[in-house]
Amino acid sequence: MTDNNLYTLFESRFPADLTQIAFEGPEVPTVSFGDLQDKSAQMANLLTSLGAVAGDRVAVQTGKSVEAVILYLACLRAGLVYLPLNTAYKAAEIEYFLGDATPAIVVCDPASITEIEAIAKKCGVRQVLSLDETGRGSLTEKADQQDSSLETVARTGDDLAAILYTSGTTGRSKGAMLTHDNLASNARTLHQHWGFTEGDVLLHALPIFHVHGLFVALHCAFLNGSKVILLRKFDPAVIIANLPKSTVFMGVPTFYVRLLAEAAFTKDVCRNMRLFTAGSAPLLEETFNAFRERTGHVILERYGMTEAGMITSNPYDGERKAGTVGFPLDNEVRIADEEGNVLADGEIGILEIKGPNVFKGYWQMPEKTASEFRPDGFFITGDMTRKGEDGYYRIVGRSKDLIISGGYNVYPKEIESFIDEMPGVEESAVVGRPHPDFGEAVVAFVVTDGSVSNLKEEDVIAFIKEKLANFKVPKQVYIVEDLPRNTMGKVQKNQLRDRAVADQD
Structure with missing residues (x-):
């Protein structure tokens, strides 16, 4: 069959010279693209040697590290379904996720392994491995003993690549099932829309357990064969020190508020930057304007969600308007009332979307999945939206109590x-x-x-x-x-x- 494995797409975009740097940072090892290939093969071989087969889930709750990113690539290569979990989740939350997703393997921080092992045993998990934020643990120790050659497992575009849990309005979290094609289509769209080019360097300060840090930021870098300066956490002083070596930065509004509070954050610091994007929460117009005045750069705000990745974006070339999320990307959008009747431009309604980026459904929740889609295939986002006379979309509220x-x-x-x-x-x-x-x-x-x-x-x-x-x-x-x-x-x-x-x- 045709191989639509997302990793195969990434690998096809790696630089010809595999000694080029893929990751570096003040607290992480320097890793080349060749290292990514070898180490992801070793981890994939380890996972399969432990009995995991294509389609099995691998749940991961670890600190941010290059090795954690390599684990994600290893899961793709082995045809496994990656299930990242917020590092802040407590035992009661973890027990629900493991019981619902029934992963074959769990990877967690060594500090919590005793607690996680007890939960994993109760949920029928075969194996628990450890990985800390420095990249050490039983996962890497065992992987280092594995062969570094591997033929990536072929996947269809409809096969699952990841499950991301999103909190439910009824209290029960829902596992959004994302396919290889879902993630590939969104990555290609963003890579093109945001003008990625040879020589771009991504400064990465986001967590890697959700869409923004893992799929939006890293996928663009992988498709571009770009170097990533990986920071374990957001620290304004460290960001400021690394901005002159970077060209792209993706953040949440809180990041920009905190940067603007630093006197050392100046126009000169941003002299090499090409793009600043904001998402995951609304960006205040006050922050938008203050950032432009301070740096001369206009933040590109976009809008997305776990179930579809990025849905709309302000233009890369063209006016970026404060308080808007721009125009639709590679999907159809419409604004409708609660019954699904399409509204006229200018009216406020619920945004509905359809496209290759829209998820497959909620894990083991067929009734919930059916209730969130219209008969013609449009997904009901639950976000109250208005299309202005200028054609820009504005998220004005939420129909869901979020x-x-x-x-x-x-x-x-x-x-x-x-x-x-x-x-x-x-x-x-x-x-x-x-x-x-x-x-x-x-x-x-x-x-x-x-x-x-x-x-x-x-x-x-x-x-x-x-x-x-x-x-x-x-x-x-x-x-x-x-x-x-x-x-x-x-x-x-x-x-x-x-x-x-x-x-x-």
Whole structure:
């Protein structure tokens, strides 16, 4: 069969001279494209030697490292399905993911291996390996003993390449199934649309467990045969030190807010830069304008989601408008009402999309998948959108009750379900309010049932910290007598949100 393995596409774009640098950075080893080939082959051979076969899932919760990127490539080469997990996830969350995805192998940080092994055993996982942020662990130790030659496993375009879990409005996370063709089509589109050219160097400070850092940034670099300066985390001083050696930087709005707070962040520092992009959360017009005034560069804002990668983008050549997400990329888009009736330009409705980048569906959720697609194949994004007279698209809100904090999606229902389990709690409601650094902060309103005396804000926060990733933990908790409701009994979250904002002001 024709090989549509995504790795095969990447390898075809590697430079002819494989000694050229693929990765370097202040805290990571320098790795060539030839090293990528050899080391990904060794890891792929290890995974298959442990019994993993094409189509099996490999769940990964590790710190950011070159070796973690190589593990992703190894999974592609072996025909395995890569399942990255946020490093902030706690045991209760991990147990759900492993139980739902039933991976053959789990790779985790050595510091959490005892806990993960216990969960893995309960979920029927065959093997647990370790990998820390320095690239050390049983994964690399065992891989180093493997043969460095491998014929990449042929895949059809419809075969799964990855599953990424996205929080669910009902509290249950959904595994978005992404195929080799989904990822390849989006990578090709972005590579072309954003003008990647020979000599580009990507400065990478994003996490690699979600679409933005893993698929958007790294895929563009792989398709371009570009060097990546890989930073383990975002640090303004380190970014500023490396910008003169780079040409492309991709970030979330928080990154740009923090860079602008640094006096050392100047126009001269950005002299070699070709492109700054922003995504994962709305970019404030204030930040957009301040960045242009400081650096002379105009941030390119785009819009995407786990289920489809990038959907729209401001133009590379042409006017980039603050508060907009530009024009559709390699997909059809339309704006419709809740019943699916297409609306006229200028009206606000729900964005629906169709194209080669749109995911295959939700893992083991056929009914949920069917409910999210129209009969003619359009996927309902849930994002309230307006197409302006200028043709630019604007995301104006969300029909789904979503909070975006620091670039991460947070669904209130998930947090509410854990708060409601707490002794002494009758019910809860979670909302987002504006935050100068994170974009939005999580705020909870809690009604007690009287069984626990003197329940305090800190008690609720401490309880949730043990259950959920830190970015989901409320920044503030209100203990209230009741929740405001409409005549149908539905909680009026807009009133709660208004109260949280008023208190903040």
